Amino acid sequence: MIKxxxxxxxxxxxxxxxxxxxFAVAQGTSGKSAQGSAAKTGGPTAAPPNGYLYIGxxxxxxxxxxxxxxxxxxxxxxxxxxxxxxxFPNTGHxxxxxxxxLPPLDKEIPNDRNHLHxxxxxxxxxxxxxxxxxxxxxxxxxEKHIPTTPPIYSKKITIYVR
Amino acid sequence: xxxxxxxHALAASLLALIPSLSTPTPAPANAEAYIxxxxxxxxxxxxxxxxxxxxxxxxxxxxxxxRPNCGHxxxxxxxxLPPMDKEIPNDRNHLHxxxxxxxxxxxxxxxxxxxxxxxxxSKHIPFDPPIYSKKITITVR
Numbered sequence: 495m496i497k498x499x500x501x502x503x504x505x506x507x508x509x510x511x512x513x514x515x516x517f518a519v520a521q522g523t524s525g526k527s528a529q530g531s532a533a534k535t536g537g538p539t540a541a542p543p544n545g546y547l548y549i550g551x552x553x554x555x556x557x558x559x560x561x562x563x564x565x566x567x568x569x570x571x572x573x574x575x576x577x578x579x580x581x582f583p584n585t586g587h588x589x590x591x592x593x594x595x596l597p598p599l600d601k602e603i604p605n606d607r608n609h610l611h612x613x614x615x616x617x618x619x620x621x622x623x624x625x626x627x628x629x630x631x632x633x634x635x636x637e638k639h640i641p642t643t644p645p646i647y648s649k650k651i652t653i654y655v656r
Numbered sequence: 657x658x659x660x661x662x663x664h665a666l667a668a669s670l671l672a673l674i675p676s677l678s679t680p681t682p683a684p685a686n687a688e689a690y691i692x693x694x695x696x697x698x699x700x701x702x703x704x705x706x707x708x709x710x711x712x713x714x715x716x717x718x719x720x721x722x723r724p725n726c727g728h729x730x731x732x733x734x735x736x737l738p739p740m741d742k743e744i745p746n747d748r749n750h751l752h753x754x755x756x757x758x759x760x761x762x763x764x765x766x767x768x769x770x771x772x773x774x775x776x777x778s779k780h781i782p783f784d785p786p787i788y789s790k791k792i793t794i795t796v797r
Contacts, residue, residue, distance in 0.1 A: 550692060550708060567692060569708065574756025575716040577726060582718045585756045615715025615726045617758045 536599045537640030542584050545646040546571040547632050554651040563620040564653070566590060568612070568632055573646070578613030579637050586634035586642055588612040590619065591650075593628050599641040603633060611639065625655045680741065680784035681777035684725040687714040689773040689789045696792040700764075703796040707731060707760040709753070709773055714787075719754030720778055727775040727783065729753040731760050732791075734769050740782045744774060752780065764796045 550567030558564050568588045576585035591597075594608040605611050612619065632648040635641055692708035694700065709729045717726035732738075735749040746752050753760060773789035774782060782788075 567708075567710070569759060570757075571706065571759045571761075574718060574753070575758055576721065576756050577715055577717050577723055580717060580721050580723070582721065582756065585718060612715075615717045615723075615756070617709075617711050617716055 536643040536645040537601075537636060537638075539586070539636035539640065539642045541586065541634065541642035541644060541646050542572050543644060544571075545573040545584075545634070545642075545644075547634055547646045547648040549630055549632060549648050549651055552630070552651070552653050554649070555653070557654040557656060558623075560625045560655050561622075563622050564655075565620050566618060566630065568617045568619075569648075570617075570634075573634075575615050575617060576637070577615040578611070578635075578639065581637050586636050586646065587615060587639075588617065589633045589635050589639070590621075591629075591631040591633055592621070592623070596631070596633065596645075596647060599645045602639045603635050603641065605639070611635075613639075623653075623655050628653050628655065680781065681727075683775075683783035683785050683787050684714040686712070687725075687775070687783070687787050688712040689729070689775050689787050691771060691773060691789050691792055694771075694792070694794050696790070696794075698792075698794045700794055700796050703764045703766065705762060705764075707762060707771060709758050709760060710789075711758075711775070714775075716756050716758060717778075718756040719752070719776075719780065722778045727777050727787070728756060728780075729758065729760070730774045730776050730780070731762070732770075732772040732774055733762070733764070737772070737774065737786075737788060740786045743780045744776050744782065746780075752776075754780070764794075766796050768793060768795050770794075 548569040550569040574585040576582045589603050590610040592608050629650050629652050631650040634646040690710040692710040715726040717723050730744050731751040733749050770791050770793050772791040775787040
């Protein structure tokens with residue numbers, strides 16, 4: 495009774511192995527064209543597929559008076575926060591992108607005035623912005639500041655300072 | 657004199673013992689835990705809600721992680737603050753967010769309920785001084 499099943503599973507294993515090898519070969523040959531999709535998949539750290547990142551405050555299209563600090567709340571569901579260098583399943587740390595588009599999602603997130611890192615596990619901050627139109631977006635990074643797979647980022651919101 | 661010095665030695669050895677049993681983790685300066693949502697007095701239809709857990713001047717890190725200025729959230733539901741020098745209980749009135757969560761999905765039966773946040777260190781023990789939020793009351797209908 496057991497033998498046919500064992501041979502069947504062995505055969506299946508061989509088939510699976512062959513397909514994965516074939517897949518690897520196919521990937522290797524089309525390395526350049528695959529780069530676009532690789533960028534969308536993010537870095538080596540896995541994130542829960544239902545991970546949800548949002549800006550709890552401010553609201554999209556909100557207007558602020560110039561010269562006053564603006565509080566930003568980082569909202570995160572179905573995953574947790576851990577400081578940089580801490581490897582813990584289903585966690586990452588927040589990065590706030592100001593007036594900038596998403597960076598490459600398979601590389602370390604830049605660290606400059608447009609990409610603020612919250613590597614101590616902070617879940618809120620206050621920022622000051624010059625008068626004008628500004629965008630805010632959150633992006634989770636793993637312990638090495640590389641976005642996860644799938645990449646977890648918020649909707650990009652627009653705020654006005656006048 | 658000799659009796660006094662003996663007492664001193666005895667007291668010193670006793671004091672030396674105490675911290676080795678449980679050294680509270682010092683709280684970061686100005687750290688503050690607060691419930692972003694729901695607001696005090698909120699009325700929730702259905703009883704399923706996300707509690708947004710707010711934290712100022714410190715960071716979140718999962719349980720077991722020894723790092724300065726970070727801890728993890730505990731949500732106290734319908735209960736008073738537990739002893740501040742012991743591990744926070746882990747039951748349906750004391751919800752642990754040891755994976756570093758900052759939004760908590762909870763479900764409550766109809767009626768009045770209290771919610772309060774209490775930060776725990778890597779071993780689920782409150783900080784010194786303890787960091788806890790105002791206790792809020794919500795109504796589920």
